[in-house]
Amino acid sequence: MKATAVNDRYAPISSIDPSSRHHRREHALMLLLMSPAVLVVFLLLIVPLTWLIGQSFYAEGVLSLEHYRRIFTEGIYWNTFALTFRISIIVTLLALLMGYPIAYAASILPQRWAMLVLALVILPFWTSVLVRAYAWLILLQRSGVINKTLLGTGVIDSPLSLVHNELGTIIATVHILLPFMVLPLYATMQKIPRDLLLAGASLGGSPLHVFLRVFLPLSLSGVLAGMTLVFVLCLGFYITPELMGGGRTVMASMLVSRNIQLYSDWGAASAVSVVLLICVLAIFYVVSRLISLEKILGVK
């Protein structure tokens, strides 16, 4: 009987479900309801993306791998991608280091305080990235608030180079991406049943022990979700490194615009975008083997 039961699961619906017509009608209705969204996604995402990928295989109007050859043989592309990944890794780790305590605090504080903490994290989100970059310039530059204060109090003799380099890029990027770390972490932590912590404590675990053995492992899916989001977003950053990097910090997205200017060819720029896109998809694939993508995107 076991075999039939298994087979039944794969049998056509019509043979086991007397109300299949009703199902089919419901199915069609769902498709109909979805069609505007599908159409939008198709027209605004699938079509341009296909066009982009198609273009990357054209050079001077003929089918060619020239753009990819350039990416894989010229040193500047390798350097740029290496720098992009290095910055993204540093930013992700810093965001985790700063975001975890914030999310933890928000998850254990009383509701009212938790809301205040989250509001403070999300508030800068409503300010444009450009404005925030300039705000950081005012703070970090040679004649900026931080250097002036440190010089005034005699802590340093000459201004520190806090901006117009990789450091400035990282500081501003961490600030901008922090909410993307805190929110998934908070969502995960909030769902951890407090009874488990109490149980751990009643079994004699010290607060640190309970945190390390119970809370931390349960929050790991949030950690992975936050890290993935921050890392992937950081890979595509453009304005912040452009303004804060002093011209030396060339990230992958800047190569896209540079390639249009240099080669006057959409294909040259498309190829860089395609390589970046493949990197992102590969990361999502690896992560999806560990946790469900819905979790990262906050659907569940």
Next chain:
Amino acid sequence: MKYTQCLNALVGSAVVLAGALGTSHSLAAEQITFVSQGGAYQDAQTEAILDPVAEALGITIHQDSAPDAWPMIRTQGTTGQAVWDVVDTPPLNCIRGGDQELIEPLDFSRIPNAESMPEAYKTPYSVAYEFYSSVLAYNPDAFDGNPPQSWEDFWNVEEFPGNRALRNHPLGTLEAALLADGVAPEDLYPLDVDRAFAKLEEIKPHITTWWTSGGQSAQLLYDGEVDMLMMWNGRVSAIMNEGASADFTYNEGILQTTHLCIIKDAPNLDTAFKFVNAAIDPQYQANLPLHIDYGPGNPAAFDTGKISEERSQELPSFPENAERQVLMSYEWWSSPEGEEAERRWLEFMQQ
């Protein structure tokens, strides 16, 4: 070539749409589509040149703007569906566009106003429309009455200590490096690219920022973040007017220009020629500096009496100022050597 066909269809439908929208108010009058670079500059020329020309010729000028016109010129040319007529863009785009048959060769017999202009202000495909300059700007407070006055001074970190900035682009920057290295202005072109990069390597450790946008360069000088830098004259004047401690010299400035050119097989070719001729008329050209810190493309504008003596001396294309500067050779920059130098730039930045 599928994607080209696809583009064709897209541009084609855009043309039909534009045509449908356009016919309602252009049945009688001639019209052109004119493209410039937007912002305060396009507003200024609308008042100074475009509106008066439209009125004088009885034509309608539709405006569009594109900070970088080249990709659009290329798209319209390669699909054979021109929607623009006249473009105000760096001559680099006009020359390479002409070479690739995307830009109409100019029949100068139809542009009599260009006759008196210096040969260096014209190319087979374009004519000078306005001038700006990449100048040496500085914060006078940092130099105590002895500011840097040449690129040699800019490179001299012993005598002129301080933070510096240059543009994150080889155009003009390579010229400055060679002038600093002692190359005479008249021997500048063709640029000795290896020598220029070697000289830039020297100053690299002293460059705080390689700026990318004009606004950024203004902010650097305004906030005292750097003591000297190469920047566009209009940007220095703007912050000087705001009361910042800033000044600049036209000595060894790199005189740059934008030209007017006509898209190949433009929809309103005849009107486009009429427009180009009127737009470089000294009378209208003289209006431009009254609205913005750019010099007229036609030097005859200085003889109209419209521009005061005092104002003239502030402008990059005023003959006395122009003499102290180097006119950028866009022919060289559009040559294969120029394109190769442009490609080498990022490599230099990453080292």
